[in-house]
Structure formats: C-alpha cells, structure tokens
Amino acid sequence: xxxxxxxxxxxxxxxxxxxxxxxxxxxxxxxxxxxxxxxxxxxxxxxxxxxxxxxxxxxxxxxxxxxxxxxxxxxxxxxxxxxxxxxxxxxxxxxxxxxxxxxxxxxxxxxxxxxxxxxxxxxxxxxxxxxxxxxxxxxxxxxxxxxxxxxxxxxxxxxxxxxxxxxxxxxxxxxxxxxxxxxxxxxxxxxxxxxxxxxxxxxxxxxxxxxxxxxxxxxxxxxxxxxxxxxxxxxxxxxxxxxxxxxxxxxxxxxxxxxxxxxxxxxxxxxxxxxxxxxxxxxxxxxxxxxxxxxxxxxxxxxxxxxxxxxxxxxxxxxxxxxxxxxxxxxxxxxxxxxxxxxxxxxxxxxxxxxxxxxx
Numbered sequence: 447x448x449x450x451x452x453x454x455x456x457x458x459x460x461x462x463x464x465x466x467x468x469x470x471x472x473x474x475x476x477x478x479x480x481x482x483x484x485x486x487x488x489x490x491x492x493x494x495x496x497x498x499x500x501x502x503x504x505x506x507x508x509x510x511x512x513x514x515x516x517x518x519x520x521x522x523x524x525x526x527x528x529x530x531x532x533x534x535x536x537x538x539x540x541x542x543x544x545x546x547x548x549x550x551x552x553x554x555x556x557x558x559x560x561x562x563x564x565x566x567x568x569x570x571x572x573x574x575x576x577x578x579x580x581x582x583x584x585x586x587x588x589x590x591x592x593x594x595x596x597x598x599x600x601x602x603x604x605x606x607x608x609x610x611x612x613x614x615x616x617x618x619x620x621x622x623x624x625x626x627x628x629x630x631x632x633x634x635x636x637x638x639x640x641x642x643x644x645x646x647x648x649x650x651x652x653x654x655x656x657x658x659x660x661x662x663x664x665x666x667x668x669x670x671x672x673x674x675x676x677x678x679x680x681x682x683x684x685x686x687x688x689x690x691x692x693x694x695x696x697x698x699x700x701x702x703x704x705x706x707x708x709x710x711x712x713x714x715x716x717x718x719x720x721x722x723x724x725x726x727x728x729x730x731x732x733x734x735x736x737x738x739x740x741x742x743x744x745x746x747x748x749x750x751x752x753x754x755x756x757x758x759x760x761x762x763x764x765x766x767x768x769x770x771x772x773x774x775x776x777x778x779x780x781x782x783x784x785x786x787x788x789x790x791x792x793x794x795x796x797x798x799x800x801x802x803x804x805x806x
Contacts, residue, residue: 484616485517485518487612487616488506488517488518488616489518489520491506491518491587491608491612491616492504492505492506492518492519492520492587493520494608495520495587495589495605495608496520496521496589498601498604498605498608499573499589499597499601499604499605500601501521501573501589501590501591501596501597501601502521502522502568502590502591502592503519503520503521503522503523503524503567503568503569503589503590503591504519504520504521504523504587504588504589504590505518505519505520505523505526505567505586505587505588505590506518506519506577506585506586506587506588507531507538507585507586507588508577508584508585509533509542509583509584509585510530512532512533512534513530513531513532513533514530514531514533514536514538514539514542514585514586515528515529515530516528516529516530517585521590522567522568522590522592523567523569523590526566526567529563529566529567531560531563532560535560536559536560536563537550537556537558537559537560537572537574538574538586538588540558541574541575541576541583541586542576542583542585542586543583545576545578545583546576547573547574547575547576547602547605547606548573548574548575549571549572549573549574549597549602550571550572550574551571551594551595552570552571552594552595553569553570553571553572554570554594559572567590568590568592569590569591569592570591570592570593570594570596571590571591571593571594571595571596571597572588572589572590572591573588573589573590573597573601573602573605574586574587574588574589575587575588575602575605575606575609576609577609577612577616578609578610586609587605587608587609587612589601589605637649637652639712639713641691641694641695641713642694642695642698642713643698644698644702644711644712644713644719645710645711645712645713646712646713646714647712647713647714647715649712650710650712650714650720650722651773653710653712653722654670654710654722654773654776654777655773657710657722657724658771658772658773658776660724661724661766661767661768661771662768662769662771665767665768665769666724666725666726666727666767666768667726667727667729667765667766667767668722668723668724668765668766668767668771668776669722669723669724669726669729669733669763669764669765669766670720670721670722670723670763670764670765670776670777670779670780671719671720671721671722671723671733671736671737671761671762671763671780672718672719672720672761672762672763672764672777672780672781672783672784673701673718673719673720673721673740673759673760673761673762673784674717674718674719674759674760674784674788675693675694675697675717675757675758675759676757676758676759676760676788677756677757677758678690678693678694678716678717678757681693681755681757685750685753685755689748689750689755692748692750692755693748693750693755693757694713694717696747696748697719697744697748697757697759698711698713698719700740700743700744700746701719701721701740701743703743704736704739704740704743705721705723705736705740706723708724708725709721709722709723709724710722717757719759720780721736723736729763729765729796729798730796733763733765733796734763734794734796737761737763737793737794737796738793738794740759740761741758741759741761741793741794744756744757744758744759745758758793759793760784760785760787760788760793760794761783761784761787761793761794761795762779762780762781762782762783762784762785762786762787762794762795762797763780763783763794763795763796763797764776764777764779764780764783764796764797764798764799765796765797765798765799766798766799775799776799779797779799780797782797783795783796783797
C-alpha cells in the first residue's frame with residue numbers, strides 16, 4: 447500500500463470520527479431543547495443511543511433499592527420494559543457501584559454479567575455507562591449487540607458523553623414533573639373535601655357558575671338542592687366525632703348513588719351538602735323523585751358498632767329558568783327551602799325562586 451493510500455485511509459477514518467462526533471453534538475442539542483416529560487425523554491434517549499453507537503438494542507435502567515429496572519427500551523430489548531436486575535449480580539449494578547464505564551466484549555465468557563439476562567435480551571456484547579445526579583449514580587445507559595466485541599472507542603465516548611448529559615436532564619425533568627404533579631395535587635385538594643372525597647364549597651361555587659352558563663345557553667331549567675342532616679349534632683355528642691365522620695361519608699356515598707353521573711354533588715360544610723341538577727324539564731316529575739330517592743336511601747342509616755345511626759336530610763330545592771339565572775338567588779332559595787322543610791318536618795320543599803312554594 448502506498449503512502450497516498452495510507453493518507454487517504456487515515457483521512458477517511460478521521461472524517462468518519464468527525465461525523466460521528468457531530469452526531470453526538472446534534473443528539474445532545476436535541477435532548478437539551480426537548481420539552482418532553484420524563485418518560486418521553488427516556489424513550490428518546492434510548493433511541494438516540496442506538497443511533498449514536500449503532501447498537502442493536504438500548505436500555506435506560508434506574509436504581510430501585512437493590513435492583514435496577516428497565517425504564518426505557520429500544521431495538522432488540524423493546525419487549526423487556528420493566529425487567530429488573532439484581533445490582534449485586536449484574537454488570538449494570540457494578541457500573542453503578544463503581545461509577546465507571548463497564549464493557550463486556552463477550553458475555554458468554556464474562557463472569558461479571560447476569561448470563562441469563564444477557565441471553566434473554568440477545569446481548570453478546572454490551573457497553574454500560576453510569577447516569578449521574580450530582581455525584582450519585584442513579585442508573586445506567588446500556589448499548590447491546592448480538593455480536594461479540596461490537597463497540598469501539600467512539601461508541602464508548604459517545605455513550606459516556608450522552609449519559610453525562612442526559613442524567614442531569616432526566617433528574618431536572620423528573621424534579622419538574624414532581625413539582626407539576628404536586629401542584630396538581632394541591633389544586634385537587636384545594637377543591638376537594640378530604641373526609642368525603644366530594645368537591646368542596648369552592649368547587650361548588652365554580653361549577654354552579656358553569657352550570658348556569660350552560661343552562662342559559664340551552665334555555666333549560668337548572669335546579670339546586672341544599673341538604674342538611676337532622677340529628678347530626680346529637681350523634682357527634684353521643685357517639686363521638688369518629689361516628690359523625692362515618693355518617694358523613696356514608697351519606698355522601700348514598701347521595702352520589704341517588705343522582706345521575708352528570709349531576710354535581712358537593713359537601714359545603716359540616717353536615718351541609720348541595721346538588722346541582724341539569725337537563726330536566728318537569729320539576730315534580732323528576733327533581734322531586736330524586737329528593738324522595740335520597741330520603742329513602744338515608745333511611746338505611748350508618749352502621750356503627752352495634753347501632754344503626756340515622757340522620758334524615760331536610761332538602762330545599764330551588765329551580766330557575768333563563769335568561770335571568772342567578773347563583774345567589776338559587777342558593778338563597780334552596781337554603782330557605784331547606785329550613786322550611788326542617789321546621790315543617792317534611793322531607794323537602796321546591797321553590798321556583800319567585801317565592802311560590804310548590805313543595806311537599
């Protein structure tokens with residue numbers, strides 16, 4: 447071979463390496479600019495690993511106690527999402543423990559590997575690099591091939607550089623995901639009654655305004671029920687607050703079972719509940735039937751020790767038709783109707799919000 451041939455061969459090799467390094471830079475840029483969630487980012491990472499190392503399969507594993515779990519997979523490993531390896535007996539575990547790159551040129555003869563797992567994923571050779579969050583190794587990126595000794599120094603460099611970068615990105619994105627999930631949970635709790643799991647007063651007021659807007663557009667009646675449990679204080683005094691809490695939870699379940707899925711049920715405070723009913727036409731034919739159903743369900747009471755605790759509701763029902771729907775008017779009329787029912791010892795009253803009582 448002539449000197450010119452050697453020079454051309456060296457230049458070609460340098461060009462190949464340069465192109466592969468450019469691929470690494472491009473891949474890092476794509477990941478750094480991604481707005482993906484953590485699972486999406488992990489999936490994108492293993493796809494990039496296959497492209498950068500020309501491996502046949504790629505895995506992102508995260509530490510979970512004494513094991514590592516396959517959290518993202520690609521290529522020949524795609525069917526093994528969720529596979530778990532013991533850290534003590536796997537090359538991935540040693541990679542995490544020693545915080546350095548591990549390369550198995552031939553897993554058939556390498557005592558460091560989990561031979562069974564390697565055969566399962568057709569990994570005759572594999573390159574494993576640690577993922578870091580700060581100074582802590584939190585997992586590994588792994589490239590695998592069905593051929594022995596399939597990876598070279600550029601593969602090692604590419605995977606190592608990519609892992610150094612992606613570990614921090616995944617850690618930051620996971621933290622952002624946790625913060626977002628916490629914000630959603632805090633918002634959910636702010637709108638939810640913890641005892642009964644029903645929407646609370648704040649959620650009720652928001653949904654009532656939305657219900658009024660829907661009724662106004664459709665020009666159909668909207669009804670509100672205001673409910674109060676008779677004798678609830680006596681149960682608290684006689685049996686304790688734990689019994690009272692049981693009564694409230696039981697009644698909340700009875701109430702949900704008595705209305706349609708589309709009806710909105712809330713606990714306003716103490717033993718006060720509210721229901722918004724939409725999509726009906728005949729108050730006596732439909733809304734009063736619902737009130738009677740609620741009363742009948744409440745008669746079953748709540749089992750507490752050897753007793754059955756019974757709190758029957760007083761129900762005030764107010765309805766309104768457009769275009770002059772008003773949340774304050776509906777609530778005031780329903781609240782007043784509930785007190786009239788309580789004083790008259792009747793299950794419910796129905797008011798059309800003009801002061802005319804149509805009720806029981």
